[in-house]
Amino acid sequence: MTDTGIGARVLRKEDKRFITGKGQYTDDINxxxxxxxxxxxxxxxxxxxxxxxxxxxxxxxxxxxxxxxxxxxxxxxxxxxxxxxxxxxxxxxxxxxxxxxxxxxxxxxxxxxxxxxxxxxxxxxxxxxxxxxxxxxxxPHNVDAAQAMKTKAQVHDVAADNRVYNWSIGDQAATDAAFKTAVHVTKMDLINNRLIPNAxxxxxxxxxxxxxxxxxxxxxxxxxxxxxxxxxxxxxxxxxxxxxxxxxxxxxxGFGSxxxxxxxxxxxxxxxxxxxxxxxxxxxxxxxxxxxDAHGRDHVSHAELAMDAAGKIIGLKVHTIASMGAYLSTFSSCVPTYLYATLLSGQYNIPNIYAEVDAVYTNTAPVDAYRGAGRPEATYLLERIVETAARELKMDPVEFRRKNFITSFPHQTPVIFCYDAGDYGAALDKALELSDYKNFASRKAASARNGKLRGVGFSAYIEACGIAPSAAVGSLGAGVGLWESAEVRVNAVGTVEVLTGSHSHGQGHETTFAQLVSEKLGVDINNVAIVHGDTDKVQMGMGTYGSRSGAVGMTAISKALDKIEAKAKRVAAAVMEASVDDVDFKDGTFTVKGTDKKMAFGEVALASYVGHKFNSSEIEIGLKETSFHDPSNFVFPAGVHICEVEVDADTGLTKIASYTAVDDFGTIINPMIVEGQVQGGVAQGIGQALIEGAHYDRESGQLSTGSYMDYNMPRAANMPHIENFKLGFTVTKCPSNPLGMKGCGEAGAIAAPPAVINAITDAIGVRDIAMPATPLTVWQAMQPMKRAAE
Amino acid sequence: MENFNYHRPATVNAAAALLKKSKDGSYMAGGHTLLPTMKQGLAKPTDIIDLSAIKGFSGIAVSKSAVVIKAGTTHMEVATSAAVKKAIPALWEMAGKIGGVHVRNRGTIGGSIANSDPAADYPSACVGLGATIITDKRKIAADAFFTGMFQTALKAGEIITAVSFPIPKKSSHMKFPNPASRYALTGVFVSQDSAGKVRVAVTGAGPKVFRIADMEAALSKDFAASALNGIQVKAKGLNSDMHATAEYRAHLIGVLARRAVAAAK
Incomplete structure (x- = not known):
């Protein structure tokens, strides 16, 4: 057993070159x-x-x-x-x-x-x-998604009304019928603000x-x-x-861009x-x-949520206008459809869902996948309307969610996905405990004594990651399969090279992928090299996005490693003159049952290449294996995030007082890297909710937020203090891959925006507020109330 | 960026002579505004006359009645000066809120006020404390120095050499930063001199730094936040952009002024 395997909190191998300026980026190459x-x-x-x-x-x-x-x-x-x-x-x-x-x-x-x-x-x-x-x-030009189908500014000849498609999902008749029986319907108009990735x-x-x-x-x-x-x-x-x-x-x-x-x-x-x-x-x-760069988000939606007398959700209707910008970028068309509306069931048992999406051209930069890609838009819409419905029903938003949670698996939603595993109640319980929810009222009172309005907001998100089964996405219109490949080359001295079609651009694959090799072959991560990013070296690959490199990329590596182990056992058996069935492999050592014969992994590697001790017509020389892994299902990370804000009523300035994230990512390879992914994702989500927003001037069509003078990137000061930024994990293993992994790269960016906005609306007592909830926006939202109070 | 001639004179007179001789020259202090505009091709000076090597061009002197900061003194030097902190804590605090560390290490007081950016911090300290701007030619009262957006009373070629801030009885600076740029979305500098006379100077909200007479009158009678109750700042004429409407800025002036008075020391 090495101490660099699965679950080890090892430092990132790649960081030395990055933090000492030795990275080789494209612009460094001449x-x-x-x-x-x-x-x-x-x-x-x-x-x-x-x-x-x-x-x-x-x-x-x-x-x-x-x-x-x-x-x-x-x-x-x-x-x-x-x-x-x-x-x-x-x-x-x-x-x-x-x-x-x-x-x-x-x-x-x-x-x-x-x-x-x-x-x-x-x-x-x-x-x-x-x-x-x-x-x-x-x-004439138009930069506004909501106006695209009404404007005279026709962007492309092929789309007379600027409409790229009018797509739908779900059963409209059944959903309409369910709404007719509803005791309460909550209706909302929601905008998901356009973002610029800023790698x-x-x-x-x-x-x-x-x-x-x-x-x-x-x-x-x-x-x-x-x-x-x-x-x-x-x-x-x-x-x-x-x-x-x-x-x-x-x-x-990259964040998708x-x-x-x-x-x-x-x-x-x-x-x-x-x-x-x-x-x-x-x-x-x-x-x-x-x-x-391709921008992200930019949705204008109308949503209606229907409940019965018991507070059970019985239907959801959504209409979304999604800006595609001026051209269809490489994967843009799938973002507001199969990466968005398929997630509208969230963590809830919603028997009837119908969604319609109009994708439109506007005179703006193309819009495509950006950290979360469709799933943040779905989560924002659903978690805002669920929170609002609970408030309208005068139910505790926690209990309203719990009442509607999916509790048995597998669960088939009305919008394609079949959730394989999860325990949403467990994540909620843990988040309530970590955030000390039971004492929220006393914190609210303490804030009030300092002249601040405190609010709390929830976000119970789910995402579909590990994209994706090739046949499934092919049937939905994808032009490619979404498998991943790996090649494992064991050198004669027992060191290991892994060639992967995944691509690391900040994720830390050189460390986590090596940890998998360390776990399975018993070699230290320093004896493992991860090779990626070169089509002349790596056989083929589909790349890194959609939190797929763990669930799909590492599974391919895992399968290749299984083949390495099987081949090495045959070599070890031949060298130790034993039956292959009697050879065991554990902690980097091959042993023969019932004897004291043993060989280290490196010795077997050498024997594989020397070829003196076995019949090379029966066992091929060498130790190198390949695997192409095509997943059988998406993976479904989920969790509950709780945000507490303090709003300065005089200025509208919102501070994140505390943030709690409890996520179920299945098996975690390197907790330190996963925590970093959550923190980074939450930072981007807080950015979207509080300060970030791409803005095109309607009159001129110019990008008004074309530099950091006007485009607000989240800073450390926008984050909660580290002591009030609590992370927790629950684990239900993913049944569709051997490692039980789900994916963690996008969770924070998906979960955070509705948690923050739910908290702000709770704090200042308004039904809705637009993102980004800048000081100006919050102050303006409070003016009608102040006037009413005067 | 276009090519230019670079000069680094050792005296103020030499600098002035170089500018006079150049076709379309420009002085440079910290370069924080000049260089970005040159990079964007918005400014194309033929000659850059870098003032940073002028002998005796930076430094801080504190007397019983005034803090005199030479023009080439960086924001960081002011923000880390124990003498400034003791004499005018609000000035010391304000310097530490300008930009980020890199900006404070390069940017200078002379460069800042010569630029008269409507959202810069120093103009509010100059006007809010009733400072005197000292140039190679004359002395100019701060009230007369800032004449408009990026406009000052400086004549062509005139070089600021120092700023003299009278030490007040009490003062305070409140800044509400633009969430993106961190310039002052609105900033208010309040001071009360030994005779009880009050100055309230606002930056970031209008085309240039300005004073609010109503507030000064009320506070001169009673230096308390409550004295400002009922005084409404008018939105008309204030800046309006995607970050803040004129109404919001007018509101913020009131909030920040009350907070500044409450915090003054």
Whole structure:
């Protein structure tokens, strides 16, 4: 038994290089004879491109070339794709407008890329970009999801009313019938505010074409380099997969925004060939990141919850308008559908659910998956309306939830999912205890003595992670399977290399994946290397998002390790002249039953490669195994979060007085890393609830929150004091994978926003308040009450 | 950013001469406003005249009646000065609330007030304490110094050399930061001098720092938060943006003024 196995709180192996500045990010890589790209971006939200004059820019110092859609079309480079085909309820396919890598004929949002300048230095490229003259014909624009189907601003010709699809889930007739029997119906209009991901490392790419071998290499900030290679090969038509290597080296955060294939990285690879093979490097500055990274959320919803006389929920109806932005990003279409409405049952036994989603184009940056992706939107809607229903029914929100919890498993919801395991009551009990809920009234009184309004809010969330069974997602429109692959190479000295299709960009895979190897083979984690992020090294992979790297990626590794153990047993049996059935493997040692014969794992590894002691026609030389794991179900992490806030009635300033998170992630590999994931997720959730929000100016169509001067990122001061930030875990093991893992990467961001808003509305006594609940918003919400009191 | 000539003169006179000689030069103190605007291409000076090497350009002197801070003194030096803390605790506290650590290590008092950012903190201390701005040419009362948004009474080429703050009997500074930028969404500096005369200066809420006569009159009679009851600040003319409406800023001025008076020492 090693002390670096499953459950060990070991420090992260990768942190030394990160905190000593030795990480190798895309922008740290410089190739010989490299050039620099700078993109000319649209200053208009919506306009025709009448003409582009690049003559002056081409004569500027250091300029290698300038390209526009003209050259893209000459080379027949295909447009960006959306990989999940959603059908409207009338059976028609979604309306995907063209998405060229450089805008052709029209620009559709502020920041849309129009031309690219390639120069010897970045400064020269940028200076020349200012000299590219574009003549625009300004068109009416719309940045507002709620207005998209009514506006004259038509973003794409294929979608006359800007509607990408009108999709539905659930049984409408049965739900309507249930509402007719309701004793009480709670109705709410809720907005899920648009967010900008803000990974610490901005997007970057280096495209390099080798004229000798006719081979392309792309270094890029990607969460899934194999998918990038597949899409660039299959859809952009740049190169077949064996002629294209995609490397995603160290990546400084993604939160979803680096799943997608973007025009800039495709442009870099293409342009490298176009200029004769010199590498082309592009690194987004922060302003470009704000404008052009895929944004998150941006839902406008109406929801109705029906209850019977006993306070049991009998039905839920939802209508959501989801902004897709100006183009359909890589996975955008599945976010407000299969990642959203399938979670509307939450932790509750709701017999009838019907939801309809209108996805719409707006003249804004594309919207796609962002930490939680659909599940935060579902959780926010459900937990806000459940809390409000309890208040209207004058029931304790705790007891109202408990009364409606699902208590037996498996549980089939009316919206596709079959929950496999959970104990929601246990998480609630633990959260109530950790948060000292029973003494809330005395804390509220103490706050009042200091002139502060204290409130408490709950959030009982569930998410579907570990995406996903390939056949299931295929039947729902996904263009890819969502399995994961692993290859385990045991070296002759017994050290281990794991090649994984998962990609670490902050998650700590180099540590947690090594802990799994340590657990199963009995080797120390320092004798394990995790290799990822390079399509020339790793066989194939689907990448990291949707909290899938544990449940799916590690299961693939686990299966490959099982094969390693089986093979090693055969070698050990041959060397020790025993029957393979008599060989046991425990704590890194092979023993033969009933004898004192034993071999260490390293000795067996060596024997596997030396091949002197067994018949190599019966047992193949070497110790290397591969597994492709396709999950049989999603996994369903769930938990209860409780937030207490203190609101300064004079200024509207909200402070998180305490935050309690109790989560059921199944088996936990490294508690320290998991706690960090929860804390980070909660920080982002508090950010969304209190301060963060992307804002486009309706009149101008400009992004008003285009820098940190106006876009509020959560800071340490927005968090509860560490002593009042309590984490707890309950464990029901996931039955669909051998490790019993669920997934923890998104939970905090999913759970926190409704907990915070429920607490604020409780504190100030209003029914609803918009996110972000900034001091201004809270103060304004309190004004009508003050006037009424005067 | 465009190329520019960089100068680092050793005297105020040399700096002034360099600026005069340059085609479109600019002085630079901490550079916190100038450099970002240059990076964005909004400012393209031909010459940067860095004032940081001028001899005797930074330092703090405290006498019985005044705290004199030389123009090149960083916010960090003020925020860590025991002498300032003892003489005018509100000024010491305010300097420690400017930006973050990196900003405080680079930013200077002279640079801050010469820029006259409507949301900067120092202008409220200058006006709220009735300071005198000392330049290479003359002395200017703070009340006359800040003339508009990013506008001051400084003439072309004139260099601030020091700011003299009279030591009040009591003073206090309250800042409600913009949640994103941490500039003052609204900030109020209140002081009462030995004769009982009160100044109330507001930053972040209008196009430039301004005083509120009603509040000063009421507090000069009775220096207590309750003296401000019933005084409504008008929203008209105040800034309105996505972070705060004019009405909210007007409200915050009242809240912060009452808190400042209550906390004054």
């Amino acid at each position: 190739l010989p004879h490299q050039t620099y790209a700078y993109f000319v971006r649209s200053p208009h939200a919506h306009a025709t491109i009448k003409s582009i004059n690049t003559a002056k820019a081409k004569k500027m110092p250091g300029v290698v070339d300038v390209f526009t859609s003209k050259e893209v079309e000459e080379d027949k480079i295909g447009g960006l794709i959306c990989g999940w085909l959603i059908h409207s309820k009338d059976g028609s396919p979604m309306k995907a407008g063209p998405h060229p890598i450089l805008a052709s004929g029209k620009v559709r949002f502020v920041g849309d890329q129009v031309a690219v300048v390639i120069a010897e230095t970045r400064a020269q490229a940028r200076a020349a970009a200012e000299a590219v003259s574009v003549s625009y014909g300004v068109l 610490m490392e901005t997007r970057a790419a280096i495209g390099s074409y080798d004229t000798g071998s006719d081979h392309y290499t792309l270094y890029t900030t990607s969460q899934n380099p194999h998918v990038a290679r597949l899409v660039i090969s299959a859809f952009h038509g740049l190169a077949p997969e064996h002629k294209l290597r995609v490397i995603a080296p160290d990546v400084g955060g 680096k799943i997608f294939i973007y025009g800039e990285e495709v442009t870099c690879v293409w342009a490298s060939k176009r200029i004769g093979g010199r590498p082309v490097k592009w690194t987004a500055d922060r302003s470009e990141a704000f404008l052009s």
